[in-house]
Amino acid sequence: MIGLPLVYLLAGLMFAAFAGLSLADRENNKRLGNAAFWGLFALSFLAGDHLGDLGNGLLALALALIAGAGQLGVGVPRTTSPEDRETLAARYGARLFIPALVIPVLVLAGSLAFKRLTLNGAPLVDPKQATLISLALAALVAAVLAQVMFRQPAVSAVQEGRRLMDLVGWAALLPQMLAALGAVFALAGVGKTIGEIAVMVTPADSRFAAVAAYCLGMAVFTIMMGNAFAAFPVMTGGIALPLVIGRFGGDPAVVCAIGMLSGFCGTLLTPLAANFNLVPAALLQLKDRYAVIRAQAPTAILMLIVNVILMNALAFHA
Amino acid sequence: MLTLLGVAVIVLGFALRFNPLLVVIAAALASGLAAGLTPVEVLAAFGKAFNTNRYVSVAWLVLPAIGVLERAGLREQARRTIQSLRAATAGRILLAYLALRQIAAALGLTQVAGQAQTVRPLLAPMAEAAAEPLSDDDRQRVRAMSAATDNVGLFFGEDIFLAIGSILLIVGFLDQSGITVEPLALSVWAIPTAIAAFLIHGARLLLFDRTLKPQAEDAA
Numbered sequence: 001m002i003g004l005p006l007v008y009l010l011a012g013l014m015f016a017a018f019a020g021l022s023l024a025d026r027e028n029n030k031r032l033g034n035a036a037f038w039g040l041f042a043l044s045f046l047a048g049d050h051l052g053d054l055g056n057g058l059l060a061l062a063l064a065l066i067a068g069a070g071q072l073g074v075g076v077p078r079t080t081s082p083e084d085r086e087t088l089a090a091r092y093g094a095r096l097f098i099p100a101l102v103i104p105v106l107v108l109a110g111s112l113a114f115k116r117l118t119l120n121g122a123p124l125v126d127p128k129q130a131t132l133i134s135l136a137l138a139a140l141v142a143a144v145l146a147q148v149m150f151r152q153p154a155v156s157a158v159q160e161g162r163r164l165m166d167l168v169g170w171a172a173l174l175p176q177m178l179a180a181l182g183a184v185f186a187l188a189g190v191g192k193t194i195g196e197i198a199v200m201v202t203p204a205d206s207r208f209a210a211v212a213a214y215c216l217g218m219a220v221f222t223i224m225m226g227n228a229f230a231a232f233p234v235m236t237g238g239i240a241l242p243l244v245i246g247r248f249g250g251d252p253a254v255v256c257a258i259g260m261l262s263g264f265c266g267t268l269l270t271p272l273a274a275n276f277n278l279v280p281a282a283l284l285q286l287k288d289r290y291a292v293i294r295a296q297a298p299t300a301i302l303m304l305i306v307n308v309i310l311m312n313a314l315a316f317h318a
Numbered sequence: 319m320l321t322l323l324g325v326a327v328i329v330l331g332f333a334l335r336f337n338p339l340l341v342v343i344a345a346a347l348a349s350g351l352a353a354g355l356t357p358v359e360v361l362a363a364f365g366k367a368f369n370t371n372r373y374v375s376v377a378w379l380v381l382p383a384i385g386v387l388e389r390a391g392l393r394e395q396a397r398r399t400i401q402s403l404r405a406a407t408a409g410r411i412l413l414a415y416l417a418l419r420q421i422a423a424a425l426g427l428t429q430v431a432g433q434a435q436t437v438r439p440l441l442a443p444m445a446e447a448a449a450e451p452l453s454d455d456d457r458q459r460v461r462a463m464s465a466a467t468d469n470v471g472l473f474f475g476e477d478i479f480l481a482i483g484s485i486l487l488i489v490g491f492l493d494q495s496g497i498t499v500e501p502l503a504l505s506v507w508a509i510p511t512a513i514a515a516f517l518i519h520g521a522r523l524l525l526f527d528r529t530l531k532p533q534a535e536d537a538a
Contacts, residue, residue, distance in 0.1 A: 048369040057365025068340035089391030096395040104430035142383035150390035160385025183367030184346040188353035257507035264473040280433040280465035296466035
């Protein structure tokens with residue numbers, strides 16, 4: 001069965017190639033740091049399941065130390081100049097969009113089709129991982145297609161991948177690191193403590209105050225933990241079930257649906273939601289790490305107010 | 319209460335702009351130690367979760383394809399396409415993208431677009447091209463707004479889809495509390511918020527155009 005291990009192997013090989021090319025990049029004066037960083041990340045993908053828990057912890061620590069010591073530079077692989085690109089764009093025109101569109105089309109087709117594909121009655125592709133496997137396959141097909149259609153050198157896929165990866169730098173690992181932090185926080189009972197505090201400060205005698213406390217609590221908790229999914233059980237169990245639903249008779253479907261969306265307002269405001277808020281700032285080469293958060297903050301705050309109003313207006317039928 | 323030290327470390331670390339990877343490890347240590355774990359136990363728990371969450375980083379596999387396309391002129395072609403459209407403004411392009419992203423997410427197609435595969439190679443260059451000539455500061459703002467629009471569209475579209483993780487989490491949690499809720503009931507109640515998000519962020523995008531063109535307005 002094709003499953004995550006194959007995807008991890010592919011990712012491991014890609015990062016190993018980034019590490020090798022970084023090492024050979026004499027124009028990058030931090031090439032050793034880059035090589036070590038992407039090399040360790042490759043090791044995590046290739047051998048993570050054999051390193052043991054402590055081994056993986058040390059690996060994560062080493063990655064953080066390399067990044068924290070400022071040992072990551074930006075490699076400069078030989079690529080086309082802006083003038084070349086204008087010429088190429090004029091030559092190839094709208095055909096350039098085709099490989100870019102192949103990615104979503106294949107992700108969609110794979111997500112749907114892989115679940116039905118069987119070999120001797122057993123699923124050929126792990127149905128739980130259909131989307132990730134489709135994404136890996138789509139990325140591979142699009143890279144080869146782009147290389148063939150536009151006659152790019154064979155090494156360009158890895159070199160160009162490394163060029164973009166170096167722009168993202170340490171931010172690339174932040175989502176995974178934050179997921180691991182979430183697990184440690186859960187182990188230490190951080191969420192439970194925040195929930196207890198939220199319940200303590202919630203006024204119990206006003207319906208509107210309970211609704212507002214639940215929505216704001218979801219947003220603030222999400223800002224602190226980086227994830228609305230971590231906030232939901234704590235806030236709903238602590239405030240929504242006993243008060244908004246229990247005492248004031250709110251419709252659970254309305255309360256929970258809008259409660260979760262209030263949490264999403266928090267996601268838009270926190271650097272801990274790294275893959276949405278910090279990674280794009282790196283990808284787009286923004287000078288301010290928090291520029292994306294600043295751009296979406298007015299929308300997030302207005303939406304939080306709207307959610308409080310909507311829950312108050314829609315959840316109480318009687 | 320001491321376990322909240324980890325949260326304090328996070329807030330301070332990010333506010334003071336220390337390297338976030340170091341901040342994360344320090345926060346894990348602070349909360350873990352406060353909860354009575356040894357440093358080795360914290361590191362092992364962290365490592366275990368780091369390893370099981372590798373799938374989060376699989377999305378980087380799209381970078382080689384995007385990189386080759388950039389090498390062959392994709393961003394330039396995105397710009398050329400927009401420059402041939404007279405009615406295009408940054409705000410209108412982002413508004414159209416917001417609508418597409420919200421609708422696609424509502425149909426469960428959350429993976430069809432994203433920051434690496436859509437915003438950097440296509441959306442941001444298109445929005446920039448429509449707003450040219452741009453000052454450096456405004457260029458940064460257009461890019462940030464492009465990324466923000468992708469997020470807003472995704473977040474306030476996906477909960478309309480029945481089988482998304484957050485809906486399943488709500489159904490499971492309520493079920494444990496003895497309350498039965500159909501996924502459809504939840505996704506229906508995500509629609510008012512989705513419409514409000516489109517109106518609010520959409521209005522901001524149209525107003526955004528005006529903030530980009532003070533010189534043009536002065537001339538007129």
